[in-house]
Amino acid sequence: MNGTAIENFVCVIFNVSFMNCTWHVGRTASGDTQYFLYWKTSRKEDFTGCQNYIKDNCGRHTGCRFQNVTIENKRAYFLVNGSTRGQNIQSYEKMIILYRIEKLTPPLNVTVNCTEASHGCEIRWQPPHTSHVKRRACFKYEIVIENKADPEKNIKTTSKTERSITGNSYIFGSFNAEKRYSIKIRATDNGCLVSTSWGEWSTPVEFGKEQLTSTSSYTLFLIPVLAASLILFLCTVSIYLKKTSATVPQPRRPFHEISPMDFHIEYKDQLTKHETEEIITIIEEVA
Template sequence: MVAPFALIFMTQWMLLITQLCVGWHCTECMNGSAIENFSCVIYNTSFMNCTWQAGRDAPADTQYFLYWQNSRADNVTECELYIKDENGRNTGCRFRNVSIEIEKAYFVVNGSSKDSLIQFYDEYLQLYTIEKLMPPSDITVDCDEIKNDCIIQWQRPQISHSNIDKCFRYEINMKYKDDPEGNPKYRSIQEGGNSHTFQRSSMRNKYLLKMRAAGSACLVSSAWGEWSAPVEFGNKEIMSSSLWILLVVAFAILLAVTVLILFCKRTKFWKAIFPQIPEPKNAFCELSNTNPELLERKNQSITSEKEEIILVADILK
Protein backbone atom coordinates (compact mmCIF):
# COMPACT_ATOMS: atom_id res chain seq x y z
CA MET A 1 0.00 0.00 0.00
CA VAL A 2 1.41 3.36 -1.00
CA ALA A 3 1.60 6.02 1.70
CA PRO A 4 -0.63 9.13 1.15
CA PHE A 5 2.32 11.55 0.90
CA ALA A 6 3.88 9.34 -1.77
CA LEU A 7 0.67 9.47 -3.80
CA ILE A 8 0.63 13.25 -3.57
CA PHE A 9 4.26 13.43 -4.63
CA MET A 10 3.71 11.11 -7.59
CA THR A 11 0.59 13.02 -8.63
CA GLN A 12 2.45 16.34 -8.60
CA TRP A 13 5.30 14.90 -10.60
CA MET A 14 2.97 13.35 -13.15
CA LEU A 15 1.13 16.63 -13.55
CA LEU A 16 4.37 18.54 -14.04
CA ILE A 17 5.82 15.99 -16.45
CA THR A 18 2.59 16.02 -18.46
CA GLN A 19 2.67 19.80 -18.67
CA LEU A 20 6.30 19.80 -19.72
CA CYS A 21 5.77 17.11 -22.32
CA VAL A 22 2.80 18.92 -23.78
CA GLY A 23 4.84 22.12 -23.90
CA TRP A 24 7.93 20.39 -25.30
CA HIS A 25 6.09 18.59 -28.04
CA CYS A 26 3.54 21.33 -28.60
CA THR A 27 3.82 22.06 -32.28
CA GLU A 28 0.62 24.06 -32.15
CA CYS A 29 1.68 26.34 -29.26
CA MET A 30 1.74 30.00 -30.09
CA ASN A 31 5.25 31.33 -30.56
CA GLY A 32 6.10 34.18 -28.22
CA SER A 33 3.50 33.12 -25.66
CA ALA A 34 5.96 31.92 -22.99
CA ILE A 35 6.88 34.31 -20.19
CA GLU A 36 9.91 36.60 -20.53
CA ASN A 37 12.44 38.20 -18.17
CA PHE A 38 12.08 35.64 -15.41
CA SER A 39 14.12 36.48 -12.30
CA CYS A 40 14.15 35.67 -8.59
CA VAL A 41 15.75 37.27 -5.55
CA ILE A 42 16.07 36.11 -1.94
CA TYR A 43 16.02 38.79 0.76
CA ASN A 44 15.68 39.08 4.55
CA THR A 45 17.23 35.63 4.94
CA SER A 46 14.19 33.51 4.01
CA PHE A 47 11.91 35.47 1.65
CA MET A 48 11.98 35.10 -2.13
CA ASN A 49 10.28 36.99 -4.94
CA CYS A 50 10.10 35.73 -8.52
CA THR A 51 8.78 37.96 -11.31
CA TRP A 52 8.20 37.69 -15.06
CA GLN A 53 6.49 39.39 -17.95
CA ALA A 54 3.79 37.95 -20.15
CA GLY A 55 4.87 36.68 -23.53
CA ARG A 56 4.85 39.44 -26.13
CA ASP A 57 2.48 37.48 -28.39
CA ALA A 58 0.42 35.78 -25.66
CA PRO A 59 -3.37 36.17 -25.91
CA ALA A 60 -4.94 38.73 -23.60
CA ASP A 61 -6.64 36.06 -21.48
CA THR A 62 -3.42 34.11 -20.87
CA GLN A 63 -2.88 33.17 -17.25
CA TYR A 64 0.44 31.86 -15.92
CA PHE A 65 1.22 29.39 -13.12
CA LEU A 66 4.55 28.77 -11.39
CA TYR A 67 5.72 25.42 -10.02
CA TRP A 68 9.01 24.84 -8.30
CA GLN A 69 11.12 22.27 -6.49
CA ASN A 70 13.81 23.44 -4.07
CA SER A 71 15.70 20.12 -4.07
CA ARG A 72 15.18 16.55 -5.09
CA ALA A 73 14.02 15.75 -1.57
CA ASP A 74 11.24 18.35 -1.78
CA ASN A 75 7.89 18.07 -3.46
CA VAL A 76 6.92 20.05 -6.52
CA THR A 77 4.64 22.84 -5.33
CA GLU A 78 2.68 25.62 -6.95
CA CYS A 79 3.09 29.22 -5.91
CA GLU A 80 0.87 30.05 -2.94
CA LEU A 81 0.93 33.85 -3.23
CA TYR A 82 0.89 35.27 -6.76
CA ILE A 83 1.75 38.83 -7.71
CA LYS A 84 -0.87 40.15 -10.15
CA ASP A 85 -0.93 43.05 -12.58
CA GLU A 86 -3.79 45.49 -13.14
CA ASN A 87 -5.55 42.94 -15.37
CA GLY A 88 -5.39 40.17 -12.77
CA ARG A 89 -2.71 38.24 -14.63
CA ASN A 90 -0.08 36.42 -12.57
CA THR A 91 3.28 38.16 -13.08
CA GLY A 92 5.19 36.94 -10.05
CA CYS A 93 5.22 34.92 -6.85
CA ARG A 94 6.14 35.57 -3.22
CA PHE A 95 7.74 32.79 -1.19
CA ARG A 96 8.27 32.52 2.56
CA ASN A 97 10.51 30.29 4.69
CA VAL A 98 12.85 29.56 1.80
CA SER A 99 15.98 27.60 2.67
CA ILE A 100 19.06 27.57 0.46
CA GLU A 101 20.16 24.08 -0.49
CA ILE A 102 23.34 22.86 -2.14
CA GLU A 103 21.39 21.58 -5.15
CA LYS A 104 19.85 23.81 -7.77
CA ALA A 105 16.17 24.68 -7.50
CA TYR A 106 13.93 24.03 -10.50
CA PHE A 107 11.29 26.53 -11.69
CA VAL A 108 8.70 26.11 -14.43
CA VAL A 109 6.01 28.56 -15.53
CA ASN A 110 3.30 27.38 -17.86
CA GLY A 111 0.19 29.13 -19.12
CA SER A 112 -3.32 28.60 -20.30
CA SER A 113 -5.62 30.40 -22.70
CA LYS A 114 -8.95 29.73 -24.35
CA ASP A 115 -7.60 30.83 -27.69
CA SER A 116 -4.40 28.80 -28.03
CA LEU A 117 -1.85 26.58 -26.38
CA ILE A 118 0.81 28.46 -24.35
CA GLN A 119 4.51 27.65 -24.32
CA PHE A 120 6.14 26.94 -20.94
CA TYR A 121 9.35 28.37 -19.49
CA ASP A 122 11.69 26.53 -17.13
CA GLU A 123 15.02 27.30 -15.42
CA TYR A 124 17.40 25.87 -12.82
CA LEU A 125 18.75 28.34 -10.25
CA GLN A 126 21.42 28.05 -7.58
CA LEU A 127 19.57 29.92 -4.85
CA TYR A 128 22.60 31.32 -3.03
CA THR A 129 23.57 33.24 -6.20
CA ILE A 130 20.30 35.18 -6.15
CA GLU A 131 20.39 36.10 -2.47
CA LYS A 132 20.51 39.84 -1.75
CA LEU A 133 22.63 40.10 1.38
CA MET A 134 21.44 42.13 4.31
CA PRO A 135 23.88 44.80 5.56
CA PRO A 136 26.12 44.21 8.57
CA SER A 137 24.30 44.87 11.85
CA ASP A 138 25.19 46.45 15.21
CA ILE A 139 27.72 48.85 13.63
CA THR A 140 29.56 50.95 16.23
CA VAL A 141 32.46 53.44 16.00
CA ASP A 142 34.76 54.20 18.93
CA CYS A 143 37.47 56.87 18.53
CA ASP A 144 40.56 57.63 20.61
CA GLU A 145 40.67 61.42 20.77
CA ILE A 146 44.38 61.48 21.66
CA LYS A 147 45.72 59.10 19.02
CA ASN A 148 42.94 60.03 16.58
CA ASP A 149 42.38 56.35 15.77
CA CYS A 150 38.90 54.87 15.37
CA ILE A 151 37.74 51.27 15.47
CA ILE A 152 34.62 50.05 13.68
CA GLN A 153 32.89 46.92 14.91
CA TRP A 154 29.92 45.05 13.45
CA GLN A 155 28.09 41.75 13.18
CA ARG A 156 28.07 39.75 9.94
CA PRO A 157 24.90 39.63 7.80
CA GLN A 158 22.43 36.97 8.80
CA ILE A 159 21.95 34.21 6.24
CA SER A 160 20.22 30.88 6.63
CA HIS A 161 22.98 28.57 5.41
CA SER A 162 26.25 29.89 6.91
CA ASN A 163 27.48 31.44 10.16
CA ILE A 164 31.17 31.81 9.35
CA ASP A 165 32.74 35.30 9.33
CA LYS A 166 35.29 34.42 6.65
CA CYS A 167 32.48 33.89 4.13
CA PHE A 168 32.12 37.66 3.71
CA ARG A 169 33.97 40.73 2.57
CA TYR A 170 32.94 44.25 3.53
CA GLU A 171 32.98 47.68 1.94
CA ILE A 172 33.33 50.65 4.30
CA ASN A 173 32.41 54.13 3.08
CA MET A 174 32.62 57.42 5.00
CA LYS A 175 31.70 61.03 4.14
CA TYR A 176 31.43 64.31 6.01
CA LYS A 177 27.94 64.82 7.39
CA ASP A 178 27.74 68.37 6.00
CA ASP A 179 28.75 67.07 2.55
CA PRO A 180 26.94 63.73 2.11
CA GLU A 181 26.93 63.99 -1.68
CA GLY A 182 30.66 64.70 -1.91
CA ASN A 183 33.50 62.30 -2.52
CA PRO A 184 34.11 59.64 0.14
CA LYS A 185 36.67 60.74 2.72
CA TYR A 186 37.52 57.13 3.49
CA ARG A 187 36.84 53.86 1.68
CA SER A 188 38.12 50.38 2.40
CA ILE A 189 37.34 46.78 1.48
CA GLN A 190 38.11 44.14 4.07
CA GLU A 191 38.10 40.37 3.79
CA GLY A 192 36.39 38.68 6.72
CA GLY A 193 36.56 39.72 10.35
CA ASN A 194 34.17 41.94 12.26
CA SER A 195 36.31 45.01 13.10
CA HIS A 196 38.36 47.61 11.24
CA THR A 197 40.76 50.31 12.50
CA PHE A 198 41.43 53.57 10.65
CA GLN A 199 42.77 57.06 11.30
CA ARG A 200 40.31 59.86 10.58
CA SER A 201 41.50 62.92 8.71
CA SER A 202 39.65 65.51 10.82
CA MET A 203 38.69 65.64 14.50
CA ARG A 204 36.33 68.57 14.08
CA ASN A 205 33.96 67.08 11.52
CA LYS A 206 31.04 64.73 11.92
CA TYR A 207 31.11 61.64 9.72
CA LEU A 208 28.48 59.39 8.17
CA LEU A 209 29.55 55.76 7.85
CA LYS A 210 27.81 53.00 5.93
CA MET A 211 28.73 49.40 5.13
CA ARG A 212 27.68 46.57 2.87
CA ALA A 213 28.72 42.95 2.43
CA ALA A 214 29.31 40.41 -0.33
CA GLY A 215 30.25 36.76 -0.40
CA SER A 216 33.95 35.98 -0.35
CA ALA A 217 33.79 32.20 -0.05
CA CYS A 218 31.31 29.51 0.94
CA LEU A 219 27.90 29.36 -0.78
CA VAL A 220 27.34 33.10 -0.55
CA SER A 221 26.49 35.48 -3.38
CA SER A 222 29.47 37.52 -4.56
CA ALA A 223 27.22 40.48 -5.45
CA TRP A 224 27.26 43.45 -3.09
CA GLY A 225 24.27 43.55 -0.75
CA GLU A 226 22.27 46.42 0.70
CA TRP A 227 23.95 49.44 2.30
CA SER A 228 23.48 49.86 6.02
CA ALA A 229 21.74 52.87 7.49
CA PRO A 230 24.25 55.74 8.02
CA VAL A 231 26.05 55.72 11.36
CA GLU A 232 27.04 59.18 12.64
CA PHE A 233 30.16 59.82 14.70
CA GLY A 234 32.56 62.67 15.49
CA ASN A 235 31.70 66.23 16.55
CA LYS A 236 32.47 69.73 15.25
CA GLU A 237 32.56 70.99 18.83
CA ILE A 238 34.77 68.17 19.99
CA MET A 239 37.51 68.85 22.53
CA SER A 240 40.52 66.64 22.97
CA SER A 241 40.64 64.28 25.92
CA SER A 242 43.78 65.97 27.28
CA LEU A 243 41.99 69.32 27.49
CA TRP A 244 39.01 67.72 29.20
CA ILE A 245 41.37 66.11 31.71
CA LEU A 246 43.06 69.44 32.47
CA LEU A 247 39.72 71.14 33.03
CA VAL A 248 38.54 68.38 35.34
CA VAL A 249 41.78 68.46 37.34
CA ALA A 250 41.67 72.26 37.69
CA PHE A 251 38.07 72.16 38.88
CA ALA A 252 38.90 69.41 41.38
CA ILE A 253 41.84 71.41 42.79
CA LEU A 254 39.72 74.58 43.10
CA LEU A 255 36.97 72.65 44.85
CA ALA A 256 39.46 71.03 47.26
CA VAL A 257 41.04 74.38 48.18
CA THR A 258 37.64 75.95 48.80
CA VAL A 259 36.57 73.11 51.07
CA LEU A 260 39.88 73.29 52.98
CA ILE A 261 39.55 77.03 53.57
CA LEU A 262 35.98 76.70 54.86
CA PHE A 263 37.05 73.87 57.16
CA CYS A 264 39.97 75.82 58.58
CA LYS A 265 37.87 78.92 59.21
CA ARG A 266 35.40 76.90 61.25
CA THR A 267 38.15 75.45 63.44
CA LYS A 268 41.08 76.83 65.54
CA PHE A 269 43.45 75.42 63.00
CA TRP A 270 43.04 78.56 60.89
CA LYS A 271 44.09 80.82 63.79
CA ALA A 272 47.10 78.62 64.47
CA ILE A 273 48.28 78.95 60.89
CA PHE A 274 47.41 82.63 60.46
CA PRO A 275 47.62 84.41 63.90
CA GLN A 276 46.00 87.83 64.10
CA ILE A 277 48.38 90.87 64.08
CA PRO A 278 47.48 93.54 66.71
CA GLU A 279 46.57 96.91 65.29
CA PRO A 280 48.73 99.99 66.24
CA LYS A 281 47.27 102.37 68.89
CA ASN A 282 45.87 105.70 67.77
CA ALA A 283 46.65 108.53 70.17
CA PHE A 284 43.87 110.65 68.84
CA CYS A 285 41.38 107.87 69.42
CA GLU A 286 42.67 107.44 73.01
CA LEU A 287 42.19 111.15 73.74
CA SER A 288 38.72 111.10 72.27
CA ASN A 289 37.78 108.24 74.58
CA THR A 290 39.12 110.08 77.84
CA ASN A 291 36.72 111.54 80.45
CA PRO A 292 36.00 115.25 79.67
CA GLU A 293 36.27 116.36 83.34
CA LEU A 294 39.76 114.89 83.67
CA LEU A 295 40.80 116.65 80.49
CA GLU A 296 39.53 120.01 81.82
CA ARG A 297 41.41 119.59 85.10
CA LYS A 298 44.58 118.69 83.25
CA ASN A 299 44.26 121.78 81.07
CA GLN A 300 43.74 124.02 84.14
CA SER A 301 46.83 122.56 85.82
CA ILE A 302 48.90 123.21 82.73
CA THR A 303 47.56 126.80 82.57
CA SER A 304 48.36 127.55 86.23
CA GLU A 305 51.86 126.22 85.83
CA LYS A 306 52.37 128.53 82.90
CA GLU A 307 51.10 131.54 84.90
CA GLU A 308 53.52 130.80 87.81
CA ILE A 309 56.42 130.57 85.38
CA ILE A 310 55.44 133.95 83.93
CA LEU A 311 55.24 135.59 87.44
CA VAL A 312 58.65 134.27 88.43
CA ALA A 313 60.08 135.61 85.24
CA ASP A 314 58.63 139.11 85.93
CA ILE A 315 60.08 139.20 89.45
CA LEU A 316 63.52 138.32 88.29
CA LYS A 317 63.46 141.23 85.93
Protein backbone atom coordinates in the same frame (compact mmCIF):
# COMPACT_ATOMS: atom_id res chain seq x y z
CA MET B 1 2.69 29.91 -30.65
CA ASN B 2 6.17 31.28 -30.32
CA GLY B 3 6.49 34.26 -27.99
CA THR B 4 3.68 33.21 -25.63
CA ALA B 5 6.02 31.92 -22.90
CA ILE B 6 7.08 34.25 -20.10
CA GLU B 7 10.23 36.37 -20.40
CA ASN B 8 12.80 37.89 -18.02
CA PHE B 9 12.27 35.37 -15.21
CA VAL B 10 14.13 36.57 -12.07
CA CYS B 11 14.13 35.33 -8.46
CA VAL B 12 15.60 37.08 -5.40
CA ILE B 13 15.91 35.85 -1.80
CA PHE B 14 15.88 38.59 0.85
CA ASN B 15 15.53 38.93 4.63
CA VAL B 16 17.02 35.43 5.04
CA SER B 17 13.97 33.35 4.05
CA PHE B 18 11.69 35.35 1.72
CA MET B 19 11.78 34.91 -2.06
CA ASN B 20 10.13 36.80 -4.92
CA CYS B 21 10.05 35.51 -8.50
CA THR B 22 8.83 37.81 -11.28
CA TRP B 23 8.45 37.63 -15.07
CA HIS B 24 7.10 39.52 -18.07
CA VAL B 25 4.17 38.42 -20.20
CA GLY B 26 5.11 36.82 -23.52
CA ARG B 27 5.41 39.19 -26.48
CA THR B 28 2.70 37.47 -28.53
CA ALA B 29 0.49 36.41 -25.61
CA SER B 30 -3.12 37.54 -25.85
CA GLY B 31 -4.84 39.60 -23.17
CA ASP B 32 -6.59 36.59 -21.61
CA THR B 33 -3.38 34.56 -21.23
CA GLN B 34 -2.85 33.33 -17.68
CA TYR B 35 0.38 31.90 -16.22
CA PHE B 36 0.99 29.42 -13.40
CA LEU B 37 4.26 28.80 -11.52
CA TYR B 38 5.41 25.49 -10.02
CA TRP B 39 8.66 24.74 -8.21
CA LYS B 40 10.61 22.07 -6.29
CA THR B 41 14.05 21.77 -4.67
CA SER B 42 14.84 18.23 -5.85
CA ARG B 43 14.31 16.31 -9.05
CA LYS B 44 12.67 13.53 -7.03
CA GLU B 45 10.03 15.83 -5.57
CA ASP B 46 6.72 16.75 -7.11
CA PHE B 47 6.16 20.33 -8.25
CA THR B 48 4.30 22.62 -5.85
CA GLY B 49 2.14 25.44 -7.17
CA CYS B 50 2.49 29.08 -6.16
CA GLN B 51 0.23 30.11 -3.28
CA ASN B 52 0.65 33.90 -3.46
CA TYR B 53 0.70 35.37 -6.97
CA ILE B 54 1.68 38.89 -8.01
CA LYS B 55 -0.78 40.28 -10.58
CA ASP B 56 -0.75 43.09 -13.12
CA ASN B 57 -3.59 45.53 -13.85
CA CYS B 58 -5.25 42.95 -16.13
CA GLY B 59 -5.25 40.28 -13.42
CA ARG B 60 -2.55 38.21 -15.11
CA HIS B 61 0.02 36.47 -12.93
CA THR B 62 3.40 38.18 -13.26
CA GLY B 63 5.17 36.85 -10.17
CA CYS B 64 5.02 34.79 -7.00
CA ARG B 65 5.93 35.41 -3.34
CA PHE B 66 7.43 32.67 -1.16
CA GLN B 67 8.07 32.44 2.60
CA ASN B 68 10.25 30.17 4.77
CA VAL B 69 12.65 29.38 1.93
CA THR B 70 15.64 27.29 3.03
CA ILE B 71 18.82 27.96 1.04
CA GLU B 72 21.55 25.61 2.25
CA ASN B 73 23.16 24.07 -0.88
CA LYS B 74 19.86 23.51 -2.64
CA ARG B 75 18.96 23.93 -6.25
CA ALA B 76 15.43 24.95 -7.20
CA TYR B 77 13.59 23.91 -10.34
CA PHE B 78 10.94 26.26 -11.72
CA LEU B 79 8.22 25.64 -14.30
CA VAL B 80 5.87 28.32 -15.62
CA ASN B 81 3.13 27.31 -18.04
CA GLY B 82 -0.22 28.81 -18.94
CA SER B 83 -3.24 28.83 -21.18
CA THR B 84 -5.20 31.16 -23.43
CA ARG B 85 -8.70 30.61 -24.78
CA GLY B 86 -8.66 27.13 -23.33
CA GLN B 87 -5.41 26.15 -25.07
CA ASN B 88 -1.99 25.57 -23.54
CA ILE B 89 0.86 27.94 -24.38
CA GLN B 90 4.63 27.56 -24.39
CA SER B 91 6.08 26.59 -21.01
CA TYR B 92 9.23 27.97 -19.36
CA GLU B 93 11.69 25.99 -17.23
CA LYS B 94 14.73 27.11 -15.24
CA MET B 95 17.08 25.73 -12.59
CA ILE B 96 18.53 28.15 -9.98
CA ILE B 97 21.13 27.62 -7.24
CA LEU B 98 19.45 29.39 -4.36
CA TYR B 99 22.43 30.88 -2.50
CA ARG B 100 23.45 32.74 -5.66
CA ILE B 101 20.23 34.76 -5.73
CA GLU B 102 20.32 35.81 -2.07
CA LYS B 103 20.45 39.54 -1.30
CA LEU B 104 22.55 39.69 1.85
CA THR B 105 21.16 41.63 4.79
CA PRO B 106 23.24 44.58 6.10
CA PRO B 107 26.07 43.91 8.57
CA LEU B 108 24.77 44.08 12.13
CA ASN B 109 25.61 46.20 15.20
CA VAL B 110 27.90 48.77 13.56
CA THR B 111 29.71 50.78 16.28
CA VAL B 112 32.38 53.51 16.19
CA ASN B 113 34.80 54.29 19.03
CA CYS B 114 37.04 57.34 18.50
CA THR B 115 39.89 58.75 20.62
CA GLU B 116 41.37 62.20 20.03
CA ALA B 117 44.73 61.13 21.44
CA SER B 118 45.32 58.55 18.72
CA HIS B 119 43.45 60.49 16.01
CA GLY B 120 41.77 57.23 15.03
CA CYS B 121 38.49 55.38 15.27
CA GLU B 122 37.86 51.68 15.72
CA ILE B 123 34.85 50.51 13.70
CA ARG B 124 33.26 47.18 14.59
CA TRP B 125 30.32 45.17 13.21
CA GLN B 126 28.77 41.70 13.05
CA PRO B 127 28.30 39.59 9.85
CA PRO B 128 24.98 39.73 7.99
CA HIS B 129 22.36 37.23 9.08
CA THR B 130 21.91 34.20 6.81
CA SER B 131 20.25 30.80 7.18
CA HIS B 132 23.10 28.68 5.80
CA VAL B 133 26.46 30.39 6.53
CA LYS B 134 27.83 30.71 10.07
CA ARG B 135 31.55 31.33 9.50
CA ARG B 136 32.66 34.96 9.73
CA ALA B 137 35.44 34.32 7.23
CA CYS B 138 32.83 33.74 4.51
CA PHE B 139 32.25 37.49 4.10
CA LYS B 140 34.22 40.48 2.96
CA TYR B 141 33.05 44.07 3.22
CA GLU B 142 32.95 47.45 1.60
CA ILE B 143 33.10 50.52 3.85
CA VAL B 144 32.19 54.06 2.86
CA ILE B 145 33.19 56.83 5.30
CA GLU B 146 31.77 60.22 4.42
CA ASN B 147 33.08 63.56 5.68
CA LYS B 148 29.89 65.56 6.13
CA ALA B 149 29.57 69.03 4.62
CA ASP B 150 30.01 72.10 6.87
CA PRO B 151 28.83 75.37 5.21
CA GLU B 152 30.26 77.53 8.03
CA LYS B 153 33.79 76.25 7.37
CA ASN B 154 33.25 75.89 3.61
CA ILE B 155 33.82 72.13 3.79
CA LYS B 156 32.23 70.03 1.04
CA THR B 157 31.13 66.43 1.41
CA THR B 158 33.89 63.95 0.58
CA SER B 159 33.93 60.16 0.77
CA LYS B 160 36.54 57.51 1.41
CA THR B 161 35.82 53.97 0.23
CA GLU B 162 37.59 50.81 1.38
CA ARG B 163 36.82 47.48 -0.36
CA SER B 164 37.64 43.85 0.30
CA ILE B 165 37.97 44.22 4.05
CA THR B 166 37.93 40.90 5.89
CA GLY B 167 37.31 40.40 9.58
CA ASN B 168 34.86 42.43 11.64
CA SER B 169 36.79 45.58 12.48
CA TYR B 170 38.52 48.48 10.76
CA ILE B 171 40.72 51.34 11.97
CA PHE B 172 39.90 54.75 10.50
CA GLY B 173 43.16 56.64 10.94
CA SER B 174 42.21 60.04 9.47
CA PHE B 175 39.82 61.07 12.22
CA ASN B 176 39.59 64.80 12.94
CA ALA B 177 37.68 65.75 16.08
CA GLU B 178 36.61 69.02 14.43
CA LYS B 179 34.69 67.24 11.67
CA ARG B 180 31.60 65.10 11.43
CA TYR B 181 31.48 61.74 9.65
CA SER B 182 29.07 58.97 8.69
CA ILE B 183 29.81 55.34 7.89
CA LYS B 184 27.92 52.54 6.12
CA ILE B 185 28.94 48.94 5.35
CA ARG B 186 27.80 46.12 3.07
CA ALA B 187 28.93 42.52 2.54
CA THR B 188 29.58 39.99 -0.21
CA ASP B 189 31.07 36.52 -0.71
CA ASN B 190 34.60 35.64 0.38
CA GLY B 191 34.98 32.19 -1.13
CA CYS B 192 32.00 30.38 0.43
CA LEU B 193 28.48 29.50 -0.68
CA VAL B 194 27.42 33.15 -0.64
CA SER B 195 26.10 35.43 -3.36
CA THR B 196 28.83 37.34 -5.17
CA SER B 197 26.54 40.38 -5.46
CA TRP B 198 26.93 43.12 -2.87
CA GLY B 199 24.31 43.02 -0.13
CA GLU B 200 22.27 45.82 1.39
CA TRP B 201 23.91 48.85 3.03
CA SER B 202 23.76 49.22 6.77
CA THR B 203 22.02 52.26 8.24
CA PRO B 204 24.55 55.16 8.30
CA VAL B 205 26.16 55.76 11.69
CA GLU B 206 27.29 59.33 12.35
CA PHE B 207 30.16 60.37 14.62
CA GLY B 208 32.36 63.40 15.23
CA LYS B 209 32.17 66.92 16.61
CA GLU B 210 28.60 67.83 15.70
CA GLN B 211 27.25 64.80 17.46
CA LEU B 212 29.23 65.56 20.61
CA THR B 213 28.18 69.23 20.52
CA SER B 214 24.58 68.26 20.17
CA THR B 215 24.84 65.97 23.19
CA SER B 216 26.53 68.70 25.26
CA SER B 217 23.85 71.25 24.35
CA TYR B 218 21.15 68.84 25.37
CA THR B 219 22.89 68.25 28.70
CA LEU B 220 23.23 72.01 29.35
CA PHE B 221 19.55 72.47 28.62
CA LEU B 222 18.53 69.55 30.82
CA ILE B 223 20.44 70.62 33.95
CA PRO B 224 18.54 73.92 34.63
CA VAL B 225 15.22 72.24 33.89
CA LEU B 226 15.93 69.57 36.49
CA ALA B 227 17.13 72.20 38.98
CA ALA B 228 13.97 74.30 38.56
CA SER B 229 11.81 71.21 38.99
CA LEU B 230 13.65 70.31 42.20
CA ILE B 231 13.23 73.83 43.64
CA LEU B 232 9.53 73.83 42.84
CA PHE B 233 9.13 70.46 44.50
CA LEU B 234 10.94 71.61 47.67
CA CYS B 235 8.81 74.78 47.88
CA THR B 236 5.62 72.77 47.56
CA VAL B 237 6.71 70.39 50.32
CA SER B 238 7.69 73.29 52.59
CA ILE B 239 4.31 75.03 52.19
CA TYR B 240 2.49 71.79 52.85
CA LEU B 241 4.48 71.16 56.04
CA LYS B 242 3.81 74.70 57.32
CA LYS B 243 0.08 74.29 56.82
CA THR B 244 -0.09 70.94 58.57
CA SER B 245 2.06 72.04 61.53
CA ALA B 246 0.40 75.46 62.16
CA THR B 247 -1.00 76.15 65.73
CA VAL B 248 -4.72 75.54 66.12
CA PRO B 249 -6.40 78.94 66.84
CA GLN B 250 -7.90 79.49 70.36
CA PRO B 251 -11.71 79.67 70.65
CA ARG B 252 -13.34 82.95 71.44
CA ARG B 253 -14.40 83.89 75.01
CA PRO B 254 -17.00 81.42 76.20
CA PHE B 255 -20.63 82.56 76.29
CA HIS B 256 -21.79 83.79 79.73
CA GLU B 257 -25.31 84.21 81.04
CA ILE B 258 -26.78 87.69 81.42
CA SER B 259 -27.22 88.64 85.03
CA PRO B 260 -30.48 90.30 86.26
CA MET B 261 -28.59 93.56 86.77
CA ASP B 262 -27.33 93.57 83.18
CA PHE B 263 -30.83 92.85 81.90
CA HIS B 264 -32.31 95.75 83.96
CA ILE B 265 -29.73 98.24 82.69
CA GLU B 266 -30.23 97.15 79.09
CA TYR B 267 -34.05 97.47 79.38
CA LYS B 268 -33.75 100.94 80.96
CA ASP B 269 -31.54 102.14 78.13
CA GLN B 270 -34.00 100.91 75.51
CA LEU B 271 -36.93 102.65 77.29
CA THR B 272 -35.06 105.97 77.47
CA LYS B 273 -34.19 105.72 73.77
CA HIS B 274 -37.86 105.06 72.89
CA GLU B 275 -39.10 108.11 74.85
CA THR B 276 -36.53 110.36 73.20
CA GLU B 277 -37.67 109.25 69.77
CA GLU B 278 -41.32 110.13 70.65
CA ILE B 279 -40.36 113.63 71.86
CA ILE B 280 -38.46 114.31 68.68
CA THR B 281 -41.41 113.21 66.64
CA ILE B 282 -43.85 115.58 68.49
CA ILE B 283 -41.54 118.58 68.04
CA GLU B 284 -41.32 117.95 64.31
CA GLU B 285 -45.12 117.85 64.01
CA VAL B 286 -45.60 121.16 65.96
CA ALA B 287 -43.09 122.97 63.85
